[in-house]
Amino acid sequence: MRFISIITTTSKNNLFILKSGVSLKKLSTVSSKDIISHQTFKFIDYQFPEKIAKSRQNIFEKSFFILPDVVTDIEEKELVNEIEISLKRLRYQHDHWDDAIHGYRETEKILWKNDKNANIINKLKILSFGNDSKTKPMQQVHILDLYDDGYVKAHIDSVKFCGNIIAGLSLLSDSIMKLTDDTDPNIFVEALLPRRSLYIMKDDVRYKYKHEVLARSDKQFKGIKVLRKRRISIVMRNEPIM
Ligand code: OGA
Ligand code: MN
Numbered sequence: 001m002r003f004i005s006i007i008t009t010t011s012k013n014n015l016f017i018l019k020s021g022v023s024l025k026k027l028s029t030v031s032s033k034d035i036i037s038h039q040t041f042k043f044i045d046y047q048f049p050e051k052i053a054k055s056r057q058n059i060f061e062k063s064f065f066i067l068p069d070v071v072t073d074i075e076e077k078e079l080v081n082e083i084e085i086s087l088k089r090l091r092y093q094h095d096h097w098d099d100a101i102h103g104y105r106e107t108e109k110i111l112w113k114n115d116k117n118a119n120i121i122n123k124l125k126i127l128s129f130g131n132d133s134k135t136k137p138m139q140q141v142h143i144l145d146l147y148d149d150g151y152v153k154a155h156i157d158s159v160k161f162c163g164n165i166i167a168g169l170s171l172l173s174d175s176i177m178k179l180t181d182d183t184d185p186n187i188f189v190e191a192l193l194p195r196r197s198l199y200i201m202k203d204d205v206r207y208k209y210k211h212e213v214l215a216r217s218d219k220q221f222k223g224i225k226v227l228r229k230r231r232i233s234i235v236m237r238n239e240p241i242m
Pocket of ligand 1: 144152157168211213233235
């Protein structure tokens with residue numbers, strides 16, 4: 001089986017796709033550097049203080065990746081159709097001021113009725129956890145539906161519930177993720193998460209940076225306005241290390 005069948009024809013130019021001959025079996029022996037798109041830099045705006053910029057950027061390049069266009073429009077639609085069924089009865093939560101997330105509903109999903117969706121999730125898991133995962137990927141994925149005005153406040157995922165890797169597929173809307181050093185608010189980056197992209201956050205970035213998904217605003221990314229609308233993410237994690 002060809003792993004790269006999830007990649008759309010529109011992403012032919014990704015370095016990522018240069019590895020399209022890599023089979024599922026071989027994938028686990030390839031280092032993430034070989035597979036992961038060298039396009040990540042396009043989606044990151046480093047805001048590090050100059051003195052530490054270089055060393056911080058080195059760390060980032062090893063532990064945070066953004067892969068554009070990992071699913072097609074049609075695949076996005078099929079995923080969203082099935083997700084909508086799981087979310088149907090849930091109401092958006094707006095009113096908990098102390099919550100980490102605002103304007104959202106969420107669920108967990110293990111089984112996918114549509115085989116195509118199941119295949120996509122499997123392949124994204126191999127891509128995200130194939131190399132550097134210290135524990136098994138969790139079977140269930142976390143679905144987070146942020147309403148137009150929803151947002152995720154800065155946090156670090158608890159080590160009680162998650163291992164060294166977190167990966168998220170963004171559907172329906174572009175958004176900006178801000179990652180801030182846990183000990184110093186002046187050390188941060190902004191990352192553009194394009195619709196239909198996958199981000200992979202591991203090790204140093206996963207443990208030492210808070211992450212947040214910004215609310216709708218006039219915020220620009222590298223001078224371009226990002227229109228945040230309703231966004232659904234499929235967040236995949238590995239088992240906690242214990
Ligand atoms: C979370 C989270 C980010 C996303 O649910 O812990 O950080 O991409 N979600 O939805
Ligand atoms: Mn999180």
